[in-house]
Amino acid sequence: MDRLDKVKELRVSVTIALAHLEAALRGFDGKRSDGDAGALQRALLAQLQDSDDIVFRRFRLGASGMGAMAVYADGLVNKEDLEERVIAPLILSPAPADGTLAADLVERAITAAEVKTTGELDEAMGSVLAGKTVLLLEGCPEAVIVSNPGAKERGVEKPAIEFALKGPRDSFSESLITNTALIRRRLRDPGLRIQKLRIGRRTRTDVALIYLEGVANPEIVQEARRRLERIDIDGILDSGYIEQLIEDTQWSPFPTVNGSERPDVVVAGLLEGRVAILVDNSSFALIVPATFDGLFHSPEDSYDRWLPVSLLRVVRFIASFAALLTPSLYVAMASYHPGLMPLKLAVKVAGSREGVAFPVVFEALLAQFSLELLKEASFRIPSPVGQVFGVVGGLVLGDLGVRAGIFSEIMMIVIAITAIASFSIPTVPLGTVVRLLGLPVMLATAFLGLFGMVLTLLAILAHLAVLRSFGVPYLVPYAFFSAQDLKDTIPKFPLATYRGRPTFFRPRVTVMQKPLKQGVNQG
């Protein structure tokens, strides 16, 4: 294993050395043009000329007739904009006064908004590949980078997963610029820091680390940056890659990184002192540290009044437990402790099981598996057919399953309760957690009855107690609480009572709201 790695490493370093040699032979040292006016051009041509989508547009500057070349990736730049604001002014421009050609052109001729110069090959190359236009001028050692993005991208649309009845209706798109703008528009604080990193050796994906200076704990920011900088991978295609690479443990069913497609949720996180990570080409932002409590929160919770929200959270909490425990509880009652049931129910259950061929636990596993199959299939099938399929599949499977002696009627009720409960789980990660944990809980129940079930629940709690996300205990604010932190948990308190940020992220500024002035609301 080790030897293979070494051979690969060696091969990579040899390739790099050869590339350097080739560049040197062409008069370029790979990094800087060092005053050689043609070096950048040659290097760019050498590396990009085989790609047909890279356009090398040659022209001459107005009066002086000096040669120039615009290099850009077709489809990623706005060509009209390029013509009007870059090429046309240059062709029509008067001759520059002295040797500071690039700076002079930037100041006097090019009318595009975002322009800069560089002498670095890597930056020039990266800019072309990132959808910018690079201008190379004869006799000039520096290149001019003009930003005129024109790639086709999805606009800001409604959130697809985190739908909320109340609250803003915009969600992130795939463009990092648009996404950071959505955040900046909501948070006009000078302390908002958006720091870009480039991750992915080949994809060179822009990743933005976003936090609120003066609020977020620097140690969390530092930890997040450290974990991002540690990543050395070929490609980052989505924030999901980053999530998997920076999470605290790969073995836990619980996510230690939160995600959201809604800018308002991200801003709320930033205001609490969390750190957000946005990835170019991904419409899903990551928020760290994650907490267990966050799994039960739905976006509109922040916008609705405290009473309905508290009620809904209790319902969600119960639903999650019902989805996790109903089949196991049935197994415990039907196979270990019939005394838990009222007599009439016990007799009915026994009667209903009379014609069933399988043991209770196998029946429950089969039913659970069928439910998962139905769910998965109805997600995959096109939506209009999907619903019909779900209903028909469920009915047919349920009815015929009972008649064929595979399932009992009671099992069908149990599985229906489980399904309904699992659909009312508010967040996708929590749904996944419940699915993942359902099986071990049921197996433990099958082995040791109610004792096994309680033991597994305690083990899950133990795992939660041990788990941390970016140094913050996952179970906050439920353990070692301060009363203030409990205001936004299962019961939500009125907004006016929130005085400080959650203390468990150790924010630098704790005051969030000053008391309302007396009598303001009552006139």
Add this chain to the structure above:
Amino acid sequence: MSRRLGIPLSLVVLAGALLTGGCWDYRDINDRSLVLGVAIDAAPDHGHAVTAELASPALANQPGPGAGGGKGGAVGGGAPPAGRALIRATAATSSHALAWQRRTWSRPLEFGLQGLWILDEDYARRGEKDEFGCQACHPAMSTAMHFLVADGHGGDYLAAPPPEGTFVSSYLSNLVRSAAERGSIPPVDHISEFVAAMEESGVALAPRLSWDSGRPKLAGAGVFRNYRLIGWLDEDATEGVNFLLGTARRTTVVVPCPPLPVGGAVTGARMDTTVEILGRSSKLRVESRDGRPTLRYRLKASALAMDSGCPRAPGPRGVSSDEERLLARETARAVHARALRAIGRQRELGADFLGWGAYLRRFHPGLWRELGANWDAALRNLPVDVEVSIRIFRHSRFH
């Protein structure tokens, strides 16, 4: 062992151990026979005849020799209806009999739902304390909710077809609840409470099960001393016990309807009427009368006149008419009679089921030291006063 290997390895070992030998207690509900009630009767040579009523859905459609008269109702869509079965065994001890039953019945007996435990009179009179105590500790027996002592064979009650529903035990359990509410049986719910009372004072009461024109009837009580049945309380005396202990909740008494005085003349025929006694409180105190300590009960209750014909002239709301006062006095007299009957039975049997001894021990230790030495005699001679006040608070006639 590195951590990377250690945890998965131990999980695999644990899972393997469970998978290969695990699920020791796993047994599906349809593979168990749910025991609903157990009756223990005396058999010759100090033997025990144990009868158990089982819920057995599998038997509903095929009444064999073991199956009783299960009515059976449809369960779900197309599932077999529930049935019941009776199994009997006789052995030297009840535990042996149960063990024998387990050996001869195809499905293991599940006692988790057992609601009833019936002893027959002969068995109860044997006073087998050890066996009794053991049964109370036995997990199978200690799950029983209701403990009854029967006139005649307990097994016969379980064997008879249930007057309603599918199971005799369920019928009897419901009967216990309603009888307890009426106050016609002593307030004992669970065998462990019976044993606790027995351990504390050596005396305890158990509800009495008897036949009434072919139907099981629950009224009265069996009096146990040191785990031996020593006598019976009839329904009136049991109601009296409940009045004195303050545990009666909805007792009905039949009293003569008082005559209606009109202009000094009494009109209308004398007839009986039913009064339901709802609220109750009972206070026991020790008073000194003529230098002798006297127990004094003060019973208070509210009552509802149930017949529309009596009282004929009710007072306005909140004010009792003369007739109502007379009716209340009649009711109080009936309650008083029942209480005296209970006290009389207590003296006759020499069994302190009203808990005077415990009361004196707790609240009048000085007096207890004086009387406790010769408590049996004191129980017979201790003067007792019962004072009853009843208020008719509602009646069935509108006004």
Add this chain to the structure above:
Amino acid sequence: MMWINNRIPATALLLLIPMTIVEPPGSTISAAGDGGFLSFVIGFGLATLGAVTAGLLARRHPEETLAGSLRTLFGRPLGTVLAAGYALFWLATAAWLLRFEAAETTDLLLPLTPVAVPMLCMLALAVYLTAHGVEPMARWCFVVLPFGLAVALLFSLIGIARGEPVRLADLPAGGLPEVVRKSLEVAGVLEGIAAPLMLSGYFLQPHRIPAATLGGMAIAGVALGSAVAMVLSMFGVRGASLYHWPAVATVQNVILPGFAVEKMDIIYLAGIGMLGLGRFALLYLMATVTIQNLIPSVPLRTVAFALAPPLLAMALLPPHFDSLSQIRALLVYPTWGFCYGIPLVGLGLSSWRSRRARADRGARALATDSRRPPS
């Protein structure tokens, strides 16, 4: 990083102490049951004094672990021996509790399952938690305890209402000497009161330890007291001593108003099982921490894993249930020594030394003053 793995706020004692004490079906009720409610009250009062003693001693040595403070107080050799004694004591108590809990589970819920199976499961959970340090364990207790307490309290209150609370006034047949003997026994089964001392050196705000200890004892007192009251008011003093599992037997009588399930004992057992498992995990933690403090070079994780086999072996030693009761009766004596005696002596020594040190300082200051020329 910021959230220190091995430090807990002193207020955690509010729940850690009840967690190490409350375990209603256990020996407290058996001990108190024979002696009546009075012996529980006296015994628990003694235990509270013991807990406060341990808390005061822990406050005096805020940065020292148990082994450290014992060495400071009694000298290095004796301190080490005492600390080793503590480790052995906790190991024995934890082993007994593990066997007891497993016996209860198999006796009441899983009659055919070998007793080693629940033991293994519970031990695995305790080792997992202990290996991760004091703080996750405290956090876990924080989440588990409310559920267990809620179940225990709910049933207790209903049970008391159903029984005859007047029975709480009863005294045992043996009279006052019996009450005293039973009180000492009750105090002797509450070994968890030493928790503040055992975890000393792990607390973040040491000055709050005594107050938090008192608060924890109050919570434990309410929970345990109501469970004892439930059993006694239902069964009386003599009746309670009949049962192996008096609280469970009591709960079999309890009917939740309007509740469809008739047999509530299984639910109660589940809730109580949580408390029992939590108590065992904490005792195991104390044994582990004590040993690790003696050999600081070995990480806690290693000690936690290494202790499991000997503990399991110890727990499997008693051949049957009766021997468990006998061992429990024997464990009362070391409990008196380790949880009441040594902390009391330690506190006395500690305060005597600090008073002497203060006196010395005063004398030195006087001496310095006397050298100064009179102005």
